[in-house]
Every structure is written in C-alpha cells, then in structure tokens.
Amino acid sequence: MSATATVPEVATSRAPAEPRRAGGRRITRRGRGHVLIRVGSVAAALALWQWLTANDIRLWLRFDTLPSVGEVLSAFAVAVQSETFHLDLAQSLVRILTGFALAAVIGVAVGVGLGRSNLFSAVFGPLTELARPIPAIAVVPVAILLFPSDEAGIVFITFLAAFFPVMVSTRHAVRALPTLWEDSVRTLGGGRIDVLVRVVLPGILPGVFGGLSVGIGVGWICVISAEMISGRLGVGYRTWQAYTIVDYPGVFVGMITIGILGFLTSGAVELLGRRVTRWLPRGEQRS
Known part of the structure; x- marks a missing residue:
C-alpha cells in the first residue's frame, strides 16, 4: 500500500x-x-x-568642441597603463568604502533608535532633521577646519552624504513594521532584545538596502566633489586637474571611470541586498 x-x-x-x-x-x-x-x-x-x-x-549644443569617442578611448587606454591611474582609483575606493561603511553602521543604528525610542527621537530627531537638508559638499570648509588632514575630511564628507539616506530609510522601515509581529514575540515571552533580533532587524532589511543603494550613489557624488576641492589624489582630483590643463579627453576618462565605479559599487550593494533578503516573496518582473 x-x-x-x-x-x-x-x-x-x-x-x-x-x-x-x-x-x-x-x-x-x-x-x-x-x-x-x-x-x-x-x-x-x-x-x-x-x-x-x-x-x-x-545645434545650440556645441558638439564640435567635444572629443570624439576614439580620442576618449585612446586617452583611456593610455591612462589605464599608468601607475597614477591605479593610485587614484585605489584612493577613491578607500575613501568611498570607508565613509560608506561608517554610514551603513551608524545610519542603521540611528534609524533604529529614532524609530523605536521616543526619548532617542526627542533628543536626536530635531538635530538630524536640521542637518539633513544641508548638502554634504557644503560642509567641505567645516571639514577642512575640523579635521587635521584632508583625507579624514573627505571620508567625513562621504560618510555624511551616505548617512542620511540610510538613516531615513531605516527609520521609515522601523515605523512601518506591523505591531502584530512584536506582539507575537512578546506573547511568547520574548524581551526587547528578542524583538530587535527576531522582528526589527529582519523586517527592516528591504528598507535598509534601499537606503544603502541610494547612499552609495550620493556618496560617490560627494567624494568626487570633495576630491576636486581639497584632494591630493583620487579620480575626482585627476578629473579636475585634466580640466585645468584643457585635457578634455582626460576629463571624459575621469567621468567614465566615475560612472563605472558607481555602477559596480551600486550593483554590488543591490546584489548583496537580494542575497540577504532572498527569503522575501518576489513578484514577477514585467517587461
């Protein structure tokens, strides 16, 4: 049978x-x-x-003043073979990854605190809302005065740029969690730590990675701008230097490099987010 x-x-x-x-x-x-x-x-x-x-x-836009694709590709091939290009690449990556990592950790922690604690929100909520509208690049003069080195100042500006998207997305994700989940854990005898570990942190992951995806893009904008203003090395610094010596193919090489770096890092964040949240139901993507 x-x-x-x-x-x-x-x-x-x-x-x-x-x-x-x-x-x-x-x-x-x-x-x-x-x-x-x-x-x-x-x-x-x-x-x-x-x-x-x-x-x-x-035709209103002066395309006759721009370098051609062939000229840019030739300049890119020459740049890739130089040691300076790789030093600039490594320097920009160290700055963006350091600032972004700090923003991810502190932004999630602050976002959870603002979403979960009334006291924390009352103390730090007004400060974050007052500072959030200020563009991170506008803090460059303050960073130059505040930090002992340009390197620390650029990392701080990158951190500040990525921090607010991560913090705001985390705060909204915490406040959007269904109260039924927390009530269920507490009914089974769970405490505040259990609620945080079993409900809050897993439940906010989609919102957190949404903020991280936005934060990495904003971080690249500000790290490049900071390098143009006060950097010694980096893709942004080299791009601005090419502009000052009227090396327009070099300017486009810097722009393309920035675009590729931003595309790869943003794609890595989104891929990590899909792997971490693979347990969530997925709707079929429409064409």
Missing part, C-alpha cells in the same frame, strides 16, 4: 516541474533579451556621440 500510495504522489510532484522548467527557460530568454537591449542602448549612445563630434554638429 505504501509503495502504491507513493506513485500518485511522485507523479503529482513531477507534473508541475516541467512548466516551472519551461518558465525558467522563458525567463532566461527574456533576461538575455534585456541584456542585449541594455548593451544596444549604450552602443547607440556611443555611436551618436561619435557621429555628432566627428561631423562637428552645432
């Missing part, structure tokens, strides 16, 4: 497997199509750029 009973179960369990595999193939083909579209959009933009600059097009 047991063997006979398991046959329908096995057949039933195998039956829906094929549609899922077929669906997986459809998703794979769709994903490949999206990749081709993304690559094609970048290629089309480069082709348009090359055509506008090669033909000296001047």
Whole structure:
C-alpha cells in the first residue's frame, strides 16, 4: 500500500516541474533579451556621440568642441597603463568604502533608535532633521577646519552624504513594521532584545538596502566633489586637474571611470541586498 500510495504522489510532484522548467527557460530568454537591449542602448549612445563630434554638429549644443569617442578611448587606454591611474582609483575606493561603511553602521543604528525610542527621537530627531537638508559638499570648509588632514575630511564628507539616506530609510522601515509581529514575540515571552533580533532587524532589511543603494550613489557624488576641492589624489582630483590643463579627453576618462565605479559599487550593494533578503516573496518582473 505504501509503495502504491507513493506513485500518485511522485507523479503529482513531477507534473508541475516541467512548466516551472519551461518558465525558467522563458525567463532566461527574456533576461538575455534585456541584456542585449541594455548593451544596444549604450552602443547607440556611443555611436551618436561619435557621429555628432566627428561631423562637428552645432545645434545650440556645441558638439564640435567635444572629443570624439576614439580620442576618449585612446586617452583611456593610455591612462589605464599608468601607475597614477591605479593610485587614484585605489584612493577613491578607500575613501568611498570607508565613509560608506561608517554610514551603513551608524545610519542603521540611528534609524533604529529614532524609530523605536521616543526619548532617542526627542533628543536626536530635531538635530538630524536640521542637518539633513544641508548638502554634504557644503560642509567641505567645516571639514577642512575640523579635521587635521584632508583625507579624514573627505571620508567625513562621504560618510555624511551616505548617512542620511540610510538613516531615513531605516527609520521609515522601523515605523512601518506591523505591531502584530512584536506582539507575537512578546506573547511568547520574548524581551526587547528578542524583538530587535527576531522582528526589527529582519523586517527592516528591504528598507535598509534601499537606503544603502541610494547612499552609495550620493556618496560617490560627494567624494568626487570633495576630491576636486581639497584632494591630493583620487579620480575626482585627476578629473579636475585634466580640466585645468584643457585635457578634455582626460576629463571624459575621469567621468567614465566615475560612472563605472558607481555602477559596480551600486550593483554590488543591490546584489548583496537580494542575497540577504532572498527569503522575501518576489513578484514577477514585467517587461
């Protein structure tokens, strides 16, 4: 009986497997199509750029003054082979990763405190709301006066830029948690630590990673701006130096490098967020 009973179960369990595999193939083909579209959009933009600059097009916008794609690629190939380029790259990465890591830790802690504690919110809430509208790049003169080195000042500006998106997203995520979850843990005898570990921290992860994704982008904007103003090394400093000596292909090399770095770091944050929150239900992405 047991063997006979398991046959329908096995057949039933195998039956829906094929549609899922077929669906997986459809998703794979769709994903490949999206990749081709993304690559094609970048290629089309480069082709348009090359055509506008090669033909000296001047339609209100003066494309005849910009370097062509070939000139920028040649300058990029030369830059990649130089030691200075790699030093600038490493310096900018150290600054952004240090400031972003501090912003992630402190921003989540402050956001949880503002969302969970009325006393903490009453003391620090007004201070954060007063400081939040101030652009981080406007704090450069204060950072120069406050910190003993330019390096520490640039890291502080990067931290400040990424801190507020992380803090605000965390605070909103904490306040949006259903009270039923906390009540359930307390009913089972859990304390404040249990609520924090089992309810608050897992529940706010999607909101936290949303803030981290925004924070890394804002951090790149401010670290590059700070390097242009008071840096000694870094991609931003080298880009501004290229502009001062009228090396426009070098300026575009810096811009492209910044874009690639921002794309990779933001993609890494989003990939980590998907891995950490893989237990959440996912809706099917529409084309």
